[in-house]
Amino acid sequence: MSGESATRITPGNALRPEDIAEQVAAGTKVSEDVAEYALRLGDDALILAQRLSWWISRAPEIEEDIALGNVALDLLGHARSFLTYAGSAWGKSEDDLAYWRQESEFRSCFLVEQPNGDFGKTIARQLVFSIYQHELYSRLVDSADETLAAIAAKSLKEVDYHRDHAIQWTLRLGDGTEESHRRMQEGLNSVWPYVHELFVDDELIERLPGVAVRPSELRAPFDALLAQVLGEATLEVPDVQPAMTGNRGTRHSEHLGYLLAEMQVVAREHPGATW
Amino acid sequence: MATQTDVRDLHAVGSEEDQAGQAYFDKIIADDSRIEPADWMPEGYRKTLTRQISQHAHSEIIGMQPEANFITRAPSLKRKAILMAKVQDEAGHGLYLYSAAETLGTPREELFDQLLTGKAKYSSIFNYPALTWADMGAIGWLVDGAAIVNQVPLCRASYGPYGRAMVRVCKEESFHQRQGFEILLELANGTEAQKQMAQDAINRFYAPALMMFGPNDDESPNSQQSMRWNIKRFSNDELRQRFVGMIQEQVKVLGLTLPDDQIRFNEETGKWEYGELDWNEFYEVLKGRGPCNAQRMERRREAHENGAWVREAASAYAAKQSQKAQVA
Ligand SMILES: [Fe+2]
Ligand SMILES: [Fe+2]
Ligand SMILES: [Fe+2]
Numbered sequence: 001m002s003g004e005s006a007t008r009i010t011p012g013n014a015l016r017p018e019d020i021a022e023q024v025a026a027g028t029k030v031s032e033d034v035a036e037y038a039l040r041l042g043d044d045a046l047i048l049a050q051r052l053s054w055w056i057s058r059a060p061e062i063e064e065d066i067a068l069g070n071v072a073l074d075l076l077g078h079a080r081s082f083l084t085y086a087g088s089a090w091g092k093s094e095d096d097l098a099y100w101r102q103e104s105e106f107r108s109c110f111l112v113e114q115p116n117g118d119f120g121k122t123i124a125r126q127l128v129f130s131i132y133q134h135e136l137y138s139r140l141v142d143s144a145d146e147t148l149a150a151i152a153a154k155s156l157k158e159v160d161y162h163r164d165h166a167i168q169w170t171l172r173l174g175d176g177t178e179e180s181h182r183r184m185q186e187g188l189n190s191v192w193p194y195v196h197e198l199f200v201d202d203e204l205i206e207r208l209p210g211v212a213v214r215p216s217e218l219r220a221p222f223d224a225l226l227a228q229v230l231g232e233a234t235l236e237v238p239d240v241q242p243a244m245t246g247n248r249g250t251r252h253s254e255h256l257g258y259l260l261a262e263m264q265v266v267a268r269e270h271p272g273a274t275w
Numbered sequence: 276m277a278t279q280t281d282v283r284d285l286h287a288v289g290s291e292e293d294q295a296g297q298a299y300f301d302k303i304i305a306d307d308s309r310i311e312p313a314d315w316m317p318e319g320y321r322k323t324l325t326r327q328i329s330q331h332a333h334s335e336i337i338g339m340q341p342e343a344n345f346i347t348r349a350p351s352l353k354r355k356a357i358l359m360a361k362v363q364d365e366a367g368h369g370l371y372l373y374s375a376a377e378t379l380g381t382p383r384e385e386l387f388d389q390l391l392t393g394k395a396k397y398s399s400i401f402n403y404p405a406l407t408w409a410d411m412g413a414i415g416w417l418v419d420g421a422a423i424v425n426q427v428p429l430c431r432a433s434y435g436p437y438g439r440a441m442v443r444v445c446k447e448e449s450f451h452q453r454q455g456f457e458i459l460l461e462l463a464n465g466t467e468a469q470k471q472m473a474q475d476a477i478n479r480f481y482a483p484a485l486m487m488f489g490p491n492d493d494e495s496p497n498s499q500q501s502m503r504w505n506i507k508r509f510s511n512d513e514l515r516q517r518f519v520g521m522i523q524e525q526v527k528v529l530g531l532t533l534p535d536d537q538i539r540f541n542e543e544t545g546k547w548e549y550g551e552l553d554w555n556e557f558y559e560v561l562k563g564r565g566p567c568n569a570q571r572m573e574r575r576r577e578a579h580e581n582g583a584w585v586r587e588a589a590s591a592y593a594a595k596q597s598q599k600a601q602v603a
Contacts, residue, residue, distance in 0.1 A: 017353075050347060053359055057343040057574070060582025062336065062366050069363040073356060080352050095351050119585050175595065176588025183584065266408050267350040273466050275351040275408075275458075 017080035017094060020147065024088040034145055035089030036107070036204055037212050039097070040248055041140075041148075042082030043108040046098060047256070048129060049075035050263055051116055060119055067165055071126070074158040081151045099267035103257050104250040110243070111194040113253045117187060120173055120180070124187030126166040131225055132198045134159045135218040144210040167229050174233025181234065188230075189238045194253075196242030198222075204248075304505055309435040312378040320504055323497070324434050325379045326395075327506070329386040332372035333397035335365045336390070337571050341405035342414060350408055357454055358411060364447045371443060375436040391576055399557065400483050402565030409462055409469075409476035415455015417477070417484035417522065423448045424518045425488060433505035456525065463529045470531075477526070478534040485549070486557045488515040494554075520547040 030038070052072035059065040083094040111129060116122045137159055140152035173184035199219040205212050223237075230237055246252055267275075296315025303310055310316055339362050346362065349355035373383045389395035400418055405411070426445050432438040462473035489495055489511040501507035509517075523538050537550035560568070 046352075053346045053355075056346060056359065056362050056366075057339040058578045058581075060578070060585035062370055064582075064585075065339070065366045066363050066370075069359055069366070073359050073363070076352065076356050076359065080356070083352075098352055099350070119582065172589050172592040173585070176592040177584070179584050180588030180591075262347050266345075266348045270350070270466060270468060273350075273469055275354050275461055275465075 017077065017084050020081055020084045020151075021093070024084060028088055030085060030088045030147075032089050033204060033207050034148070034211060035086040037208055038082045038086035038148065040107040042079045042086060042097075043106050044112050044129075044133075045075040045082065046079035047106070047108040047259065048112040048125075049073070049079060050259055051112065051114075052122070052126075054116055055122065064119075068122075071162045071165065074155070074162065078151065078155045078158075081155075082148075085147055085151070095267070099264045103252060103260055106252065106256065106260070107248055108252070108256065109194065109197050109248065110245040110253045111191060111198065113255045113259065114191055114194060115255055117190065118183060120183035121187035121190055123166055123169045123173060124184065125191045126162065127170050127188075127229070128191060128195050128198075128222075128226070130159055130163040130166050131222055131229075132195075132218060134163045135221050136213050136215075139213040139217070143213070148211065170229055170235070171233045174230070174235040184233070185235055185238075188235065189240050192238035192240040193243035194245060197245040197247065200247055202248060304433060304503075307431075307433075307505060309438065310433050311435045319500070320434075321379050323501060323504070324437065324506065325376055325381055325386075327501075328372055328376040328379070328437055328440075329381070329389065330396055330398075332369045332376060332386065333390045333395055334401065335369035335372060337397045337401045337575060338418075339365045339369075340571055340574055341401060341403070341567075342411060344405045345408060345411050348408070349411075354411075354458070361415070361451050361454065364451070368444045368447070371440045375434075375440040378436045379434075387579075391572075391579055393563075393572065396561070398487060399560045399565060400480075400487050401571060402560050402568045403479070403483050404567050406479075407472050407476060409459065409472040410480070412455050412458030412462060412473060413476035413480040415451050415453075416459055416525070417455075417480045418487070419448050419451040419455060420522065421484045421487040421518055423452060424514050424521070428508035428514075429506075431505075431508065437506075456529075459529055459531070463531055473529070474531050477531055481534050482552055482556075485515055485518070485552055486554075488512075488518070490554065490557070516547045516549075519549050523547070 049072045052068050052075070055068040056065050056072070059068055079098075080094050083097045087093055087097050111125065114121075114125055116125075134156070137152040137156040141149050141156060143149040143152070170184065173180040175181070199215045199222070201214055201216045205214055227237055267273075293315070297317065300310065300314070300316055300320075303314070310320075342358060342362050342365075346355065346358055349358050373386060376386055377383055386395070390397065400421075405414065423445060426441050426448065429441045430438050430445060432441065459473050459477070462469040489498075492498065492510045492512045495511050498507055498510060502510075519538060520540070523533060526533050535550045537548065539548050540546075541548050559565070563569075
């Protein structure tokens with residue numbers, strides 16, 4: 001893999017999904033491996049955005065409808081950029097990829113597919129995912145692939161806010177009332193089996209040195225920050241076994257099918273239509 | 276000027292202080308300037324505004340639901356992003372408006388409680404269901420559109436915090452209207468099925484959108500007082516006519532039609548006319564018998580109740596933190 005970005009996008013400019021789409025339309029094509037990697041990044045962001053967007057109009061207070069909506073909107077933006085870039089390998093648009101792939105063609109991890117549960121579980125999922133994503137993007141900004149680096153650079157500022165939001169709520173819930181402490185701990189325990197998958201290296205990662213971030217490298221800083229936050233929140237790092245997950249392959253949790261059925265239904269009623 | 280005696284709220288005239296306050300208030304209204312929160316104001320004015328602003332806030336909050344219903348199903352990622360941002364804006368409008376209402380002395384929790392107990396109303400339009408993707412277009416174009424026609428004159432409302440909140444809200448509402456129109460335009464230029472979906476959405480939202488301006492003038496007893504107080508600037512019917520004139524032009528661009536063959540411009544009166552609306556339906560929905568009244572309230576109560584432990588945790592945590600700060 002050369003150090004050239006396929007779209008020659010430099011950090012700080014031309015970062016919107018529309019700009020990437022424009023470059024792609026102008027003939028940019030990414031290698032299959034990079035596309036596959038971008039798909040992982042994009043699918044995690046897309047599925048989590050889909051999950052979080054459910055909270056809009058259902059959150060514990062109006063401020064949280066807005067905050068969770070913001071996080072979802074940011075993640076959707078990341079997803080659109082990554083998917084547009086990935087799609088250039090196969091001549092597919094972000095919408096082709098989001099609406100017309102089968103379940104087994106998605107590359108999302110089990111964690112983001114997990115149901116929202118109560119607010120405590122949603123915050124637990126946000127906490128682990130945003131700490132992981134923050135570590136990931138802060139290394140991806142140095143990727144030899146300039147497009148991935150540019151998307152990460154823009155997104156990192158947003159993830160910084162997501163992480164802060166999750167940490168603040170973890171502290172409030174952990175060290176709030178007895179009930180909130182119990183619910184937050186239960187939320188953490190229930191997402192914990194799916195944390196392990198985030199940090200597994202595989203062949204694709206081996207084939208993309210300098211381009212992809214090695215997931216196993218993120219584990220130590222993840223554990224360190226998480227332990228610090230949970231300590232301050234009077235919560236425990238869960239003592240829960242990791243689950244066998246999909247390892248970024250074609251296997252998913254049982255939840256993904258339902259999520260996709262809902263997400264894709266209108267688009268699939270109208271093949272070939274534009275919106 | 277001629278309205279000064281009418282403006283006086285008899286109930287409030289008592290002490291010398293009140294009389295001075297009333298004189299000042301009358302002058303502000305006569306000069307068409309602004310009343311601010313610390314100013315003296317008649318009880319009736321305070322009550323009317325509290326009711327109107329909080330109802331508007333409730334409408335923004337309940338109004339999130341029909342559109343939130345399509346966030347998870349939006350048929351393209353770009354539309355999904357736009358819709359999410361829109362529904363978030365509505366939450367923001369709710370917040371500014373609750374803050375504006377609070378400056379009149381009633382705390383947000385109390386106002387919110389009035390919504391949850393069914394004591395306070397919200398706009399009836401949100402008791403209609405959002406059934407297809409085209410409804411996202413029709414709601415933006417017609418519902419946000421009617422809201423703008425209603426609210427632009429409110430930017431000059433005599434109560435300062437309300438007028439200023441409206442300026443911010445109206446800016447965003449006009450984005451929403453444009454985005455809704457774009458959704459419809461895309462559908463209208465799309466497949467036969469998309470076109471039909473767009474027409475059907477317009478057919479369903481047209482009359483409820485016209486009813487957003489409130490009852491006909493002769494059925495709207497409070498409007499007169501609101502006009503004397505410079506809260507309301509135009510009558511319900513005037514605004515409704517203006518709106519019909521606007522949308523009958525715009526619908527041509529879509530190549531679609533409004534479900535009313537009696538729309539015409541009356542050269543003599545200089546006003547737009549339209550077919551009689553089914554006010555019986557309006558009052559039925561107002562009384563709680565619309566298709567979604569029960570559902571909207573249930574969702575709001577559910578969100579509130581499910582969130583109680585979270586809000587309690589936040590205040591318990593804040594209390595502990597401030598205690599720690601004092602000890603330190
Ligand atoms: Fe509004
Ligand atoms: Fe609004
Ligand atoms: Fe709006």
